Amino acid sequence: MTEWTLHPDRALPADPTTRPVAREIYETTQDLPIVSMHGHVDVAAFADDTPFPDPAQLFVVPDHYLTRMLVSQGTPLPALGVGPSGTPGLETDPRAIWRRFCSGWKHFRGTPTRYWLEHELVEIFGVTQRPSAETADAIYDQIAARLAEPGFRPRALLDQFRIETIATTDPAWSDLAQHRALAAQLGSLADSTAGAVTRTGGASADGGGGGDVASGAVPTGSTVATLPAPRVVPTFRPDPLLHLDQPAWRTDIDRLAAAADTQIGDYAAYLAALRERRRAFVAAGGSATDHGHLSADTTPLPDDVAADVFARALAGAGVTAAEAAAFSGHMLFQMAAMSCEDGLTMQLHPGVLRNHDPERLAMFGPDKGYDIPVVTEYTNALRPVLEAFGHAENFRLIAFTVDEDAFSRELAPLAGVYPALRLGAPWWFLDEPDAMRRFREAATGTAGFSNLSGFVDDTRAFCSIPARHDLARRIDAGYLARLVVEHRLDLDEAVDTASDLAYRLPKQAYPTPADAPAGV
Amino acid sequence: MTEWTLHPDRALPADPTTRPVAREIYETTQDLPIVSMHGHVDVAAFADDTPFPDPAQLFVVPDHYLTRMLVSQGTPLPALGVGPSGTPGLETDPRAIWRRFCSGWKHFRGTPTRYWLEHELVEIFGVTQRPSAETADAIYDQIAARLAEPGFRPRALLDQFRIETIATTDPAWSDLAQHRALAAQLGSLADSTAGAVTRTGGASADGGGGGDVASGAVPTGSTVATLPAPRVVPTFRPDPLLHLDQPAWRTDIDRLAAAADTQIGDYAAYLAALRERRRAFVAAGGSATDHGHLSADTTPLPDDVAADVFARALAGAGVTAAEAAAFSGHMLFQMAAMSCEDGLTMQLHPGVLRNHDPERLAMFGPDKGYDIPVVTEYTNALRPVLEAFGHAENFRLIAFTVDEDAFSRELAPLAGVYPALRLGAPWWFLDEPDAMRRFREAATGTAGFSNLSGFVDDTRAFCSIPARHDLARRIDAGYLARLVVEHRLDLDEAVDTASDLAYRLPKQAYPTPADAPAGV
């Protein structure tokens, strides 16, 4: 084994004609700031800014991409430190967890987890040897030492990672106090931080429907400067409130009522409370909502039917599974209607059957790797919302999928005509090099580039954010380079498009709502 | 910006080992005549042979591939000249429309529209600069000047494009007068035209089921000579008559009755009228029917049930949506049965939900970019027709899809065993370079090449026909070259197959029915 390093041409195309063109394109985007408009990093990490505890807690325990692979090879979740206190076999020694992970390194071959982790370990933590049973302890010590340094605390990494904006995902009832405090602090923090990146004002000028993406300025190395707030922004996620059949629904409605400082006695009050909370998110700098539904259905119910179903659910009376499903589709339509009012970009993440194994849900809770995609239909499902709001000036809907068959068949054809719709980046099981390439190949012919959201990382693994954005830029450079080499695009166009995908399009897809307070 | 030119290697594989082989294969097909056996160019263009009015009317207004992309970026259809007279905001200045298109050139990056238009503008009209807001007027003037020349009238372009045969698509009630007149005129025209291409007689010899494609002669540069009629042939499209729930159905039945010179008082008379009109299409040189249905279902109803549903529809009595859908499937079965009688090749284009946005349909009419694919099932849907006629000597069914998932799973396995079935070329949203490649990669392993229709352009954009055929030949050359370089095919076989795909297979898939009058 020679020293573990990152090759400068990694993830660029193998073809020797295409690779140098890809490198040339990539070099124009590799230093762009990161705009991370959807993800699941906890705001508390930045609000508290306490050091990450240890390598196992940073890399292994919370990352279900990683733990599910080891589970599939026979390692129980508790042996990886996953499970509530008191779980039989729950490993509490972070070093033991780390060793198990390093011993299973082989199983990650060919996966994006391997690719991202290699990037993170080498680039951020300076690791120079491949993980294995033999190297586990030395790597652990090296990372642990770094985590104790001030430069490796969350806010410092925000700068080191060149993150211009990062969105968290927050329950609809969040009081957003940490976001508000943070916005104030980060404003001053940015001024005193040498490496801080700029949030350019260019993008807001073309935030409306139909703007030309070319008009957004892209910061270059020399123009990067201090960062105006907001830098960490919330995202409104009302899922538990829209699914009447969730066990905690009644409790969550009470949380919503409390957060909106109101009583929710009927359907009208429920809508009013949601509308009120959306306003609070806009005021805290939020630019989007997020919706995880099993189906993409957006069919509205008649108001009286919706009100009746809601009333029965509130009273604890019977609501059938079909009624609950219909109500959640109805509420997606309502969310779209509210987005037309308040300007929050609507993100739809459908098609995942959550908690496939109920026993593991009971033992370990949600988000433990047991979420499995299903066939997802969009053409009929999105029709009600697109008929109603697909040409609305102030509406932006970003559709994601884990069913890649929908890209060429449904999503690109829809995004290629409705101004309100943009295609999200390849999501979750599709966020790896080959799937990202397939997305470009399947969607571009019909949707072009201008109807895309640009790259969205959607991760809860904070340290993987630079790796993910860097990988996306490499894959895009490779795809664009092929178009150039096949004489389907000129080089200057490819270079311009690369910056669109990496930087301008995400800013344009998630514009700051017009009535958000300046400077927030 | 250097001068805008077409690179001779465009759309050939990037790989430096494969490209020269691809070039060698492409050079053997690039000059073959064009056999365009399915499309939507209006016969009137050739019958009248009047000059195209202006660049906007030629390239922008009628091309929904193009207008839908600009709509998706916020330009309303009326601003592009689309809409009935009196539409608010309807642009009537062709130069203004052209400018809007040129200003939006960026949005076409990576799309086939961009590729085809570049080919057309450079190759046919000699444009030497990339479209943009700045160059729009100069390009407009250049094209407009050309359109005024005699060599740019439709019939002259027919020769310039080396189109041996072109099929239009015509309502079942068309009187076909323009086709008849044209056939007579083109016969003499061809004799007096230096560039006219030959319609070789070789293909008709192997028109029956199961012929060896190798037996069809391919014209070479030196053998191209004068063209026997027919050159512009009609295609029988009965769709509106088969969908009982279309608003105009009752009126269209009257049109059918008038065209067939009969009364349609019951289901038997309806079938007889359809049969009569098919005969008229055969007599006018037609070789095919065309069927656009939401589903590929071909399940026959019992005759009395079909007769009863038809009678109720005719009487304006209630027909449910389910009955109408079942009747349309039943009628596909009847059309197949009639094809066994009269030898018209049956083309099936299923799986597109037409007019997704009803408001735009009301404002602008059909075919405006709001047609969106849906999941399409073939294995069960085609079973009734294939059970009944899949081995019939005189039956040929060509199945198209916009759901590419069906290629490897259903269509190639079906075409790989039933003699009557051939796979149509990648259709509509799939007619771009990467999707054409995916089609080859998904279908060839199971269906081979001999079970394909060869290239079918299916366009209403007349000037794009040479670009589309040229692109298909390049993609096929690239795919075949890879097989050669991977030692999966010998070069002589690849060269032979390239001519099959470009020329012999379309002629064989759409043979002239045996009872068509000679010389028509």
Add this chain to the structure above:
Amino acid sequence: MTEWTLHPDRALPADPTTRPVAREIYETTQDLPIVSMHGHVDVAAFADDTPFPDPAQLFVVPDHYLTRMLVSQGTPLPALGVGPSGTPGLETDPRAIWRRFCSGWKHFRGTPTRYWLEHELVEIFGVTQRPSAETADAIYDQIAARLAEPGFRPRALLDQFRIETIATTDPAWSDLAQHRALAAQLGSLADSTAGAVTRTGGASADGGGGGDVASGAVPTGSTVATLPAPRVVPTFRPDPLLHLDQPAWRTDIDRLAAAADTQIGDYAAYLAALRERRRAFVAAGGSATDHGHLSADTTPLPDDVAADVFARALAGAGVTAAEAAAFSGHMLFQMAAMSCEDGLTMQLHPGVLRNHDPERLAMFGPDKGYDIPVVTEYTNALRPVLEAFGHAENFRLIAFTVDEDAFSRELAPLAGVYPALRLGAPWWFLDEPDAMRRFREAATGTAGFSNLSGFVDDTRAFCSIPARHDLARRIDAGYLARLVVEHRLDLDEAVDTASDLAYRLPKQAYPTPADAPAGV
């Protein structure tokens, strides 16, 4: 035409940077023994060890991949010697059949049949000219002469092909006498055969769930030695007994009863007989069961419902199609439960609509090329079995698919978390070079390599086995080489993974059940 030879780089990537790396990886697997853990070669071939009759019977008549292609081009099955005695037009001259096949050689271009046959004809039989009408007789004579030699009898080919283990597929009621006799004979045969390959003991040590694939030893050229029994092992296939609506079901139940030496008067006795037969397969060296169902559904019924449906079927009383379908899903669940008891690996091959053309079924019987895939759902369908047994120590389920859309959407996400589930190799219509590549590209990101079965040939064409394994090793080398060239994997890892896929993973996926008698 120059001499027909196999290029050493065939099926390796075209890209000149990747090819030498692929060659380097391939060279490490090309000589590994063949582990053929699922297929349809008849045990009688080895038990009788009679010479293959003639080239037509060896290559054409029984191979539905081959005959279906010629059928699709208009050659009736009887003209290829397929059909029961007395079939009109049944060809009985093997030379005439062979000529028809050679004359249609063109139609196989681009198919795996062409690739395998080229390998077989050149490598095994020394053919040096391409098949055609002109060369048919000479090739026939050459092959026929070879078939008369002792070295071309089935058992000798077993050695020549370096087959370490081959699994047959046997009805649940098989008496397995031929397998038992063969095991005894092959034990001594192996000792006296110079070229025999070794069955290493390393694999059984890591047969349990979650073992590290790296622990299995791989024989190298120098370690290949004599072969301990068993070498030809049976596979338990109970399909006809699980589908209550099959015409022969009642008869087959009697066969099951006879084989299990019991009476089957109710559902409990039926389960007991199945369990007993599984024990007999284990005792005869079997390591797996095989299940071909239209759907992957595994939903268990309440025991009393299952018992009632079974009782009605047994009595010849009415069982609806829905009840029969539900019962077959229920029985998959029961088979999984029994696998947990007896350690037989469960293979699931769903999603094929058998006998699409009932008339051909009546004329020629099953397995004649009229089996067509349908959309196949796994996420919900496999949920009952995975909830119940997905983490069971002793359970191994291998899921195959002919619906490649399921790879990235459902199968890789499921296999990437449930320890019991492994993904089978690309199956049937997907076992060709480009589909095998797509499988790697679609599944690896989420499932990695360790959750795969490794290569499974699943063929009834005995002579194609070396060609199929060799092709799979080439495609895997090409895929792995790309990962190396793209710096996503190190070369030593790629080399190690190549041996996993070719050799270690199949042995691990089909471990010998713990209670199988030693030396059997």
